[in-house]
């Protein structure tokens with residue numbers, strides 16, 4: 586019997602298609618143990634390919650950035666028109682400036698004494 590036939594056979598008899606020993610879980614083709622194993626394996630697989638995926642994402646993000654920039658669209662939201670020769674629209678640049686300022690203030694508060702702060 587080839588494995589494809591096995592698969593159909595086990596499936597129709599509600600037996601785990603992976604180990605062919607245990608009963609399959611309800612609405613699944615695998616038993617609980619095999620489900621856990623396959624979950625672990627896919628986690629491992631994901632972890633192993635994470636770097637690859639990140640690199641791909643980075644390339645895609647870069648491409649998007651340059652495309653938007655060329656079209657004069659905000660590279661942050663990708664919706665609104667960017668300001669003159671800038672890569673951000675008014676709203677995004679205001680938001681990012683605000684966040685940068687908050688971060689700056691937090692850093693200042695964290696590293697300096699209160700009496701030294703001049704903002």
Ligand SMILES: [Zn+2]
Nearest residue numbers: 601604616619
């Ligand atoms: Zn199994």
Ligand SMILES: [Zn+2]
Nearest residue numbers: 659662674677
């Ligand atoms: Zn924007």
